[in-house]
Amino acid sequence: MLDRRAVRLYGVHVHHTKVPRPILQIDLSLATPAYEQIASGLRRLLVEGAFRAGDQLPTVRRLAMDLGVHHNTVAEAYRLLAGEGWLDLRRGRGAAVREKPPARPDPRARARFGRRLKELVAKAITEGVPRAALSEEIESLSSLLRKER
Amino acid sequence: MNVGPAFVFSVGILSTLGFTGLLLFLLPRLTRPDIYFGVTVQPHFRETPEGRDIQGRYRREIVVHTLVAVALVYAGLRLKISAAFLAGILWQGLGFFSAFLRARKKVMPHAVEPSTVREAELTPVQTRLPGGWLLQSAPFVVLIAAGIWLHLHWDQIPEGFPVHWGLNGRPNGWASRSLAGVYSPLMMGVTVCGGMLLLTYAIAAFSRRIRVSGASGERELRFRYIMLCIMLGAEFFVAFLLSWVSFFALRAGQAMPNPAAVMLGNLALVAAITLILIHTGQGGTRLERSGPSGVTSFAEPSPVGDRTLDSHWKAGMFYFNSEDPAIIVEKRFGIGFTLNFAHPLSWAITLLLVGVPLGFVFLMAHLK
Structure with a gap:
């Protein structure tokens, strides 16, 4: 537009x-x-x-x-x-x-995602990203997902 | 004061040397802030005492070379020594090159790696030329109209007519009433405008943007559009000039056409382009900062440079990178675009742009 x-x-x-x-x-x-x-x-x-x-x-x-x-x-x-x-x-x-x-719900995929997310958070903390900033990012993603539902 | 053709010619040439000198003097300030004399640096480097010192030396050299060039050209014109005239023209170009290389050598120890971040817009590219194809074809319409006019007045064209005059105002070049003799300026115009249109399209369709996001991305978009408008303006200038030249065939026996009009037009064009380039800066970096922006700006590690490695730039001016699929890239020193000479297509384009007009002139000179 x-x-x-x-x-x-x-x-x-x-x-x-x-x-x-x-x-x-x-x-x-x-x-x-x-x-x-x-x-x-x-x-x-x-x-x-x-x-x-x-x-x-x-x-x-x-x-x-x-x-x-x-x-x-x-x-x-x-x-x-x-x-x-x-x-x-x-x-x-x-x-x-x-x-x-939409793909069929796959419990293994969800478990895989949870593991990867935790690994990603751990890596970001190791790299010096503040926990508050991480939490903010996850919350904004979470609100975006809730809106789309 | 004698305001004959020789005077007009001298003023035109000397002013063009002056404008070129001015542009070369200002160029270090017109490049992207994170590229200095063809080297990727921190954006603030140019403001450091060392950066200012390098620029000061370069500028002093440019002033000296321009003054020497003006003196040589003036002497060549005044004393009618064509070698001095040519030496003056060459002096400015070679002098600039040596000043640039000296400055570049001093900047190189301060080089930093350019950003490794690359960005691209994902909306399909629609190649839109300024004014659309209608306005882009107008210079050709001008040339064709001049050709039709000559065709309709063919009987009024004498067997031989002057096409070139010496500085004394006397004709020293003649053409005959033949297709090549009468239409060669128009055919030349079609060739030059065709080459420029091709280049305009290539820049619009096949060149890479350096900044896509944020206000700087918007400024770059505007800069590219201005560049394409300048190309179109130059095409119109060529079309009108060569149409006017082609009408010499109908002016046989009359006095030499006033060269002041051509010189003034030429000077006005060079001056306007110089001023616009000074205003925009490379990639639109000097355009106003608060442009409208509807896109997200990404935080990037500084400096971005032009996202190419210094090692791919020979002498800081010629780009050779076989791994980069882009053919047309942004210049590092100067304003506008250049070719990636690691691709055979770039050499073909260069040959086409240089060879075709030269071959045309050679052919026409022999056909007359």
């Missing part, structure tokens, strides 16, 4: 978007491979509802260029998400977001 309030500059109108645009960030210094970071970042945005079913994602070539990584890195991330049912990959048409049916 375009903000019709334009900024006049050198006789040129430049439109700015009002709604936050989905932006993907990766850090090449992390031990996690770039394709996993891309897949995780995209998955987070998909879960948060940043895209609707049918939305097109940038082409592999475009995203690779913007992130300054090899095409195969982006292609691998897209394949991973397509395997999970998030994306529809068609040759020459790029990646489109799919309507993802």
Whole structure:
């Protein structure tokens, strides 16, 4: 959606978007491979509802260029998400977001998540993140989840 | 005071050297704050005594080289020594290069690693050129209209007509009433405008943004749009200039066209572009800070630089990185964009942009 309030500059109108645009960030210094970071970042945005079913994602070539990584890195991330049912990959048409049916509740997945969350919290504390800040992050996530329910 | 063609030409050339000198003088302040003489540094480095000292030396060298260039060109024009004239033009370019490399060498011990964080916008890119394809095609319409006009007045074109005049105001170059002779300025215009349009599209569609989020991302977006507008403006200038030149065919026997108009137009264009670049800075870094922003700003480790490693920049100006899929990247010194020369496509583009107009001039010179 375009903000019709334009900024006049050198006789040129430049439109700015009002709604936050989905932006993907990766850090090449992390031990996690770039394709996993891309897949995780995209998955987070998909879960948060940043895209609707049918939305097109940038082409592999475009995203690779913007992130300054090899095409195969982006292609691998897209394949991973397509395997999970998030994306529809068609040759020459790029990646489109799919309507993802809710997965069946899996008690093992929940246990796995609980363990990983605790590990993640422990790691963050080791790295010096204050407990109050962690609690704040978890609470904001929790309220977001409650709203979506 | 004698205001003949020679005077106008001299003023035009000397002013262009002056504007170039001014831009080179100001360039260190126009780059991104975390890139100094092509080296990634802490954003505050340029404000330290050492950073200021490096800039001071560079600027003193630029002033000296510009003055030497102006003196040589002036002497060349005054004494009619073309070698001195050419030496003056070359002096400024080579002088700048040596001053830049000396400054860069002094900055290198202060280099830091650029941010390893990369960001990309996930909405599909829609390539929109300023004014759309309608306005983008207007320079070609101007050239085609001039061609139609010449075609309709073909009978009024003499067998031979002057196309070039010496500084004494006498014609020293002639063309005949043939397709090549009459239409070569217009064909030249189509070639140059075509190349510029191609470049405009390539920048819009295939260049990478350095900042995507936050107010700096918005400023960069505006900067890119301004760059594309400048390209379009230059295309219009070329189209009108060469259409005017093509009408020389209908002015045979009359006095030399007033060169002051061309010089003034040229100077106005160079001055306007210089001022706009001074105002925007590379990547829009000098545009007002409180721009509208509807996007989240990410906290990033400083400095961001241009997200490329210094080692990929040869002499701080030429980008070679075979692992980077981008072909068009932001310049490190200067304003605008450059090519990733590690890709064969970049060499093909360079050859096309340089070779086609040169080949065209060569071909037309032989066809006449």
